[in-house]
Amino acid sequence: MTRWLFYLLVFPGFLFTTILGLLIVWVDRKVSARVQFRQGPPLFQNFNDIFKLFGKETMIVKESARTVFVSAPIFAFGMIVLLATIVGLAAINRIGFAGDIIVVMYLMMIFSVAVILGGGSSGNVYSSLGAGREIKLLLADELVFILVCLIPIIQSGYKLRIDEILVAQESGVFIGSISGAIGFILGLLCIQAKMTLPPFHIPEAETEIVEGPFMEYSGPLLAFWKLSQGMMYVIYPALLVILFLGGFKWTGIGILYSVLKYLLIVVLMILIKNTNPRIRIDTALNFFWRIAAPICLIGVVLSVWGL
Amino acid sequence: MGWYKRRLAKSLWVFHVSGSPCNNCDIEILDLLTPKYDLERFGIKLVGSIRHADVLLVTGVFNQKVAPKIRKIYEQAPKPIFVVGVGTCMSGACCFRDSYNIVEDRQAVIPVDLYIPGCPPKPEAMIAAVAKLLGVLNARN
Helix, strand or coil, rough: HHHHHHHCCCCCCHHHHHHHHHHHHHHHHHHHHHHHHHHHHCCCCCHHHHHHHHHHCCCCCCCCCCHHHHHHHHHHHHHHHHHHHHHHHHHHHHCCCCCHHHHHHHHHHHHHHHHHHHHCCEEEHHHHHHHHHHHHHHHHHHHHHHHHHHHHHHHHHCCCCHHHHHHHHCCHHHHHHHHHHHHHHHHHHHHHHHHCCCCCCCCCHHHHCCHHCCCCCCCCCHHHHHHHHHHHHHHHHHHCCCCCCCCCCCCHHHHHHHHHHHHHHHHHHHHHHCCCCCCHHEEEEEEEHHHHHHHHHHHHHHHHHHC | CCCHHHHHHHHCCEEEEEEECCCCHHHHHCCCCCCCCHHHHHHEECCHHHHHHCCCEEEECEEECHHHHHHHHHHCCCCCCCCCCCCCHHHHHHHHHHCCCCCCCHHHHHCCCCCCCCCCCCHHHHHHHHHHHHHHHHCCC
16 A cells, blocks of 8 residues: 555655656756757756745636636646556556556546636636637547557557557567657657647647636646646656657666657657747647548558558 | 745746836837846746736836726735836836826835836846845845
């Protein structure tokens, strides 16, 4: 019992992912600053931000649906902690259960649902607009993401467990095959959309709908959203490493190699984020349903043929 | 509490309120947030929503119509909140001093912690003022 609590609260779960997530958000801000020829924030900037937010006043709008408004960020945070625990246990401790990859897909969707609930309940027009856009973005990227997840499942011989997918990659990583390469590239774009990073930051577009669903949140509740977003920076690229790049190894040169694989994906995401303008919601739907989904379907067929 | 004030001083999120200005100060504030001056070094970030703000940068003389709105914005901000008055308009009403429609007692509308004179103040002056605000915050321990 205490072992599982330790897993949930300390090592792959809450504490580890939070601290790592805030450091990765610093990497994001620093790399973005260097792209714009700036100096960038100091290393512990995000910790200061979070501690500051926990000390601020919480304001609840009179028109808001109070219970949903308050519980949505905490609910989302809980979902992300659970997601971190499942992915971390499978990747590091090699403890999995049958169908955990399906649970992971669902938990990633539930986070978006929490964003929709939080934005929709706040009684603000811009927040509701943001929540509506989040629904459309979820509809756009969900199909492609499930198809992307199917490719490693099929290549590993129809195994629905993350640890068995990792075992199947010990002879050769999936990105080496044609279908694996297709899956990796589309998976990167899907993760960009799931984390609502540019060019897919349609729900929270700062310049038109002022942070969208998070607009009315202040103080500790906003801190929970920021923490969840930081933890997504850890989990989602790690999931891509697990599915296509052979996961993490913690012996000898493997440590350096694992960290490099992870940082490569993160920096690639940050560069995509910094070099692309925001696309419209219809462009995003068109892209995911008309272009990405057929290509990904071809990838799935190729992986059935063993290519 | 001193520990919290130090955290707060290192992460000030700025919200820009314009209370009927002539827009020169607003343009200078936008200059301040460009890559050249890079306020993110000090952890300062421009936010779009008043609920996320720690500092209000207020510009302009308040006329009778805009003063209640400014008060409303101040009341909507989560406390603790700091107010910086940018430009000579905030400190002395500048050339609009004798106008029929301005609010004489701006301090009653919104309690200003710090004034930055200048018409408009240079971005360097604003950075110096922000550094002083950090000093004020650290001294309040």
